[in-house]
Amino acid sequence: MAASDQVRLLVVEDVPQVGQYIRSLLNSQQQIKLLDVMSDGAKVAGQIAQLRPDVVIVDALLQGRVKGPQLIGQLHAAGLGVPVIVLTVPQKPIEPDPDIGVHAVLSMPFSGYDLISRIHGVQAAFRETQAVGNSRLITVFAPKGGVGTTTIALNLAVAIGQAGRRTALIDGSLQFGDLRALLKVPMSAPSIVDLPTDRIAEGDLSDVLWRDPSGIDILLAPPRVEQHEMISVRDLDKILSLMRRVYDVIVIDTTVGIDERTLALLDASDTIVEIVTFDSTTIHNTLVMADTFRSLGYPPTKVRYLVNRADSAGGIAEQDLAAAIGRVPEHRVVSDGRLVVQSNNEGVPFVLAEPSAQISQDVIGIANALLVADRPAVGARH
Ligand SMILES: Nc1ncnc2c1ncn2[C@@H]1O[C@H](COP(=O)(O)OP(=O)(O)OP(=O)(O)O)[C@@H](O)[C@H]1O
Ligand SMILES: [Mg+2]
Numbered sequence: 001m002a003a004s005d006q007v008r009l010l011v012v013e014d015v016p017q018v019g020q021y022i023r024s025l026l027n028s029q030q031q032i033k034l035l036d037v038m039s040d041g042a043k044v045a046g047q048i049a050q051l052r053p054d055v056v057i058v059d060a061l062l063q064g065r066v067k068g069p070q071l072i073g074q075l076h077a078a079g080l081g082v083p084v085i086v087l088t089v090p091q092k093p094i095e096p097d098p099d100i101g102v103h104a105v106l107s108m109p110f111s112g113y114d115l116i117s118r119i120h121g122v123q124a125a126f127r128e129t130q131a132v133g134n135s136r137l138i139t140v141f142a143p144k145g146g147v148g149t150t151t152i153a154l155n156l157a158v159a160i161g162q163a164g165r166r167t168a169l170i171d172g173s174l175q176f177g178d179l180r181a182l183l184k185v186p187m188s189a190p191s192i193v194d195l196p197t198d199r200i201a202e203g204d205l206s207d208v209l210w211r212d213p214s215g216i217d218i219l220l221a222p223p224r225v226e227q228h229e230m231i232s233v234r235d236l237d238k239i240l241s242l243m244r245r246v247y248d249v250i251v252i253d254t255t256v257g258i259d260e261r262t263l264a265l266l267d268a269s270d271t272i273v274e275i276v277t278f279d280s281t282t283i284h285n286t287l288v289m290a291d292t293f294r295s296l297g298y299p300p301t302k303v304r305y306l307v308n309r310a311d312s313a314g315g316i317a318e319q320d321l322a323a324a325i326g327r328v329p330e331h332r333v334v335s336d337g338r339l340v341v342q343s344n345n346e347g348v349p350f351v352l353a354e355p356s357a358q359i360s361q362d363v364i365g366i367a368n369a370l371l372v373a374d375r376p377a378v379g380a381r382h
Contacts, residue, residue: 006033007123010053012071013087014039014062018108022057025112032119035199041066048080050201052245055119057106060088076101083126085118135244138251138370139172139265142275143285145256148308149275150178151340152333152363153253156273158349159360159367161216165248168209170219170239172265173255174228177221184347185210191220192239193230200242214349217247233264240268249371258292267296271370272303276329278316283324290325305329306366331369333362 009032013019019037026034035051038044041058042065048056056075062068068086075084083103088094094105104122106114140153154169161167171177174192179185190208209217219239222228243250252265266272274289276282286305293303305325307318310332322328336350336359343350351360 007031007055007119008033008035008051008053009119010035010044010048010051010056011037012039012041012044012056012058012062013037014059014064018059018087022115025115029116032116040064041068041071044071045074045078045080048075048082050203052202052242053082055085055123056082057085057087057119060086060092060094072101083122085122135247136249136271136370137240137244137269138249138271138273139254139269140251140273140275141254141262141266142256143289144277144281147275147277148333149256150182150253151344152273152275152306152308153251154179154182155349155351155360155363156367156370157216157249157251158214159351159364160249160251160371161214162351162364163367163371165371166246167216167249167251168219168243168247169216170243170250170252170265171221172252172262174221174231174261175225176255179218179253180220180223182344182347183210183212183214183218185212185218185220187223189220191222191227192235193222193227195235195239197235197238200238202242202246205242205246214352219243231261233260236261236264237268240265263296266298269302272298273306273331273366273370274303275306275308276321277308278310278312278318278321280316283316283321286321286325304331304370306331306333308333309335311335331362331366333366334358 011019011022011034013022023034023037026032035053036047038047041062058068058072060068062071066074072084072086084101085104085106086094086102087106087108089108094102096102096105103126104118106118140149140156142149157167157169169179171179180187180189189210194208195204209219212218240250252269254262254265276286307321307329312335336357339350339354339357339359343353346353350357351363354360355364
């Protein structure tokens with residue numbers, strides 16, 4: 001089972017036998033990951049912010065500084081976005097009422113089946129009440145090297161960040177990551193290999209991500225080429241699933257070619273922005289990729305084509321490309337050698353350095369189009 005499918009559970013229980021009983025019920029399965037059993041109600045909100053559970057169980061009879069009902073009220077008021085299952089005894093019946101933060105009730109004694117089905121049930125019901133999908137994963141990919149993938153990924157991420165979304169950029173070019181050099185980030189700045197592989201918490205993310213002055217957080221590739229081997233597909237799945245809880249939008253820069261890790265990133269993506277240019281090898285490579293995506297079962301709407309340097313003369317005409325891919329490319333970005341070189345030299349994305357330039361306007365337009373695509377009702381308007 002992919003780590004991203006696991007339900008992350010936090011239990012608040014001060015009776016050791018009950019805590020131990022829940023542990024034992026969850027021991028022999030993988031669907032639910034028990035993050036912690038806490039006995040101090042006063043520490044729960046902080047721990048939720050750190051561990052980002054999907055579901056929390058609170059014993060209504062919790063004693064101590066913060067008692068059960070008080071804790072349930074606090075969690076509800078804090079709007080942490082996590083459903084709460086309240087544990088009680090038959091002598092003290094409680095009715096589920098999401099309006100006061102009681103999303104489900106589990107009465108003792110309960111079996112492993114009761115526990116697991118209640119957890120899945122409350123999570124599914126809660127998800128439906130939330131805005132569809134909390135985060136967007138956009139991977140920028142090209143069937144050919146050197147066509148501007150990194151340039152577009154960086155400026156797109158910054159433009160999305162400027163639109164008020166909490167945005168992260170991942171350097172998915174794990175072997176020869178470009179973003180460190182492009183943004184003049186010191187070699188000592190931590191990278192994806194510095195994330196713990198076992199239990200990643202939000203605090204780890206904020207220690208490792210580079211807070212760029214452009215307003216986005218960047219997960220850098222390792223500083224040394226051979227370190228890329230330390231990152232497995234499973235690590236990537238875990239990292240993405242945690243980052244999706246924290247960021248509204250995640251943009252990924254990739255390297256050319258499809259290995260199993262790039263594939264994991266593409267699979268996980270909501271949208272693939274595929275960079276093409278008007279040169280003679282483009283049609284061939286683009287068709288090969290389209291075939292690959294089709295055989296992977298990606299719907300056509302998952303891929304959006306972006307013609308980079310769309311105004312510069314190349315070996316093929318615009319209509320040839322459209323005929324080959326069976327549709328007009330969704331997006332285009334003009335060429336601007338002067339501004340791109342200057343902004344790369346200064347380590348300042350061109351959408352910030354010269355937002356009114358045509359190339360910046362093109363990228364900002366694409367950022368807005370991607371934000372409204374599929375979800376017109378959600379988020380800020382521009
Ligand atoms: N729209 C554009 N106008 C002018 N120059 C551009 C444009 N887009 C990219 N470039 C230039 O093209 C070169 C390649 O860009 P970039 O590094 O972003 O490509 P890439 O596809 O990520 O390359 P690689 O395959 O090496 O990762 C850079 O010198 C960049 O400045
Ligand atoms: Mg690149």
